[in-house]
Amino acid sequence: MKISLSELDTKRFGKRIAKISVDDSMDIDAINDACVALDLNMLIVRCPTSDISSIQKLEKSGYFLTDTLVYFQNKKISASPIQLPVGFTWRTANKGDAEAVSALAGKCFSNFAGHYHTDPYLDRKDADLVYTSWAFNSCHFGPFSDQVFLICQENNIVGFLSTKKIDAENGEIILNGVDPACQKNGFYAELVAMAKNWALEENLQNLSVSTQISNIAPQKVWCRHGFEPLTSFHTFHKWFNQ
Numbered sequence: 001m002k003i004s005l006s007e008l009d010t011k012r013f014g015k016r017i018a019k020i021s022v023d024d025s026m027d028i029d030a031i032n033d034a035c036v037a038l039d040l041n042m043l044i045v046r047c048p049t050s051d052i053s054s055i056q057k058l059e060k061s062g063y064f065l066t067d068t069l070v071y072f073q074n075k076k077i078s079a080s081p082i083q084l085p086v087g088f089t090w091r092t093a094n095k096g097d098a099e100a101v102s103a104l105a106g107k108c109f110s111n112f113a114g115h116y117h118t119d120p121y122l123d124r125k126d127a128d129l130v131y132t133s134w135a136f137n138s139c140h141f142g143p144f145s146d147q148v149f150l151i152c153q154e155n156n157i158v159g160f161l162s163t164k165k166i167d168a169e170n171g172e173i174i175l176n177g178v179d180p181a182c183q184k185n186g187f188y189a190e191l192v193a194m195a196k197n198w199a200l201e202e203n204l205q206n207l208s209v210s211t212q213i214s215n216i217a218p219q220k221v222w223c224r225h226g227f228e229p230l231t232s233f234h235t236f237h238k239w240f241n242q
Contacts, residue, residue, distance in 0.1 A: 003034055003043070012133070013126050015041035015242075022047050028057045035240050044115070045236040055234060063236035066115035068213040072227035075206050080193035080225070084151065085185060090194065093148035093160070098139035100157050101148065105135035108177030113212055115235040121242055134175055138162040145174055149194040151187050158182040161191035163198055166208075171199045173209035176218075189221050196225060 002020065009017040018040050020031065035043050045063060047054050059065075082090060093101060109131035111117060116127035138145040144162070151159035161176035173195050178187045192209075199207045208230065211218055 003031070003038065003040075005038070005040075006044070008133070009044075009130075012129055013122055017042045017044065019044045019046070021045075022051075022054050022058070024051050024053045026054070028054070028061050032061060032238075032240075035238075039241070041241050042121075042237055042239045045238070047234050047236065049232040049234055058236050058238075061238070063238040065234055066118045066237050067113065067235045068232060069210045069235065070213045070219070070232045071208055071210040071230040072219065072222045073206055073208045073230040074196065074199075074222075074225065074227045076226060077196050077199050077204070077207055078226065079200055080196050082190055082193055082197075084187075084190060088151055088153050088158070088187075090149060090151050090190070093139050093150050095140055097148075097150065097157065098136045101139050101150070101160050102132045102136035104157055104160060104179060105131045105175070105177055107179055113214060115237065119237050121239055131175070135160065135162075135177075138175055147198055149191055149198070151178075151191065153182075159187045159191055161195055163195050165202060165204065169205040171195075171202060171204040171207050173207065188218060189224070192221055192225050 003018045004020065005016070005018045016039060018035070018038065020043065022045055045058060047058065049068065084090060106128060110128055111124065112131065116122055116130050117124055134144070138148050146164050148160060148162045150157050159178040159182065162174045163171055164174050165171050176191055196207060209222060209227065213232065
C-alpha cells in the first residue's frame with residue numbers, strides 16, 4: 001500500500017491531497033486509517049473498472065466516483081503524412097511557448113469533466129489550473145513530457161499535444177487540445193499523426209493515450225489512427241477533513 005502525497009494538488013487546492021492505486025488485495029479500512037494518520041483532507045483513488053469487489057468496498061466506505069478513464073493503444077504504429085490547411089503550420093515547442101500553450105489549455109479545459117472538476121468540494125477555477133499548469137510544465141519537458149507538438153496560424157498557437165517515453169518500447173500521448181474556435185478542421189487528427197511519427201522516430205513499439213469515457217470525439221480519431229481499447233479505470237475521491 002503506497003499513499004503518495006500530491007504536492008501539486010496540495011499547493012493548488014490548499015488541502016492535503018494524496019493518491020493511490022488499488023486492487024482487490026488491498027484493505028480499504030487500512031487505507032482509510034492511514035489517511036487519518038497522515039492527516040489528509042482528501043484521497044484520490046484509481047481502480048480498474050474490472051475490479052468490482054474493490055469498487056463496491058470503496059463505495060461502501062464513502063468514496064464517490066469522479067470520472068472513468070479509458071486507455072487506447074496502437075501496437076502497429078505507421079507513419080502518417082501531416083496535412084494542414086493553407087495558412088497553418090506545425091512545429092515542436094520550446095520553453096518560450098509555455099505561456100501561450102498554458103493559455104490555450106485554459107480555453108480547451110475550462111469546465112472539463114475530469115475528476116477535479118466533478119468533485120463538488122473543489123473550486124472549479126482551481127480545477128482549471130490543473131491543466132494550465134500541466135501544459136506550462138510540459139513545455140519545460142523533464143518529467144512532464146519529451147516532446148510537444150504545436151499547430152500554428154501565423155504566430156498564434158491553435159493546437160498542442162505532448163508525448164512522453166514510458167520505457168524503451170512504450171510511449172504515451174499525455175496532454176492535448178485544440179482551440180475551440182478552430183475545432184472541426186481535423187487539427188486533432190493531425191496532432192495524433194505527429195505523435196505516431198514521433199513514436200516511430202523513437203523506435204517505440206506501442207503508443208498509448210487516455211481520456212474520460214464520455215469524451216467520444218478523440219476516441220473516434222484514435223480508432224481511425226489504428227488505436228484500440230486497452231483498459232479502463234475509475235477515479236474515486238474521499239474527503240476525510242474538508
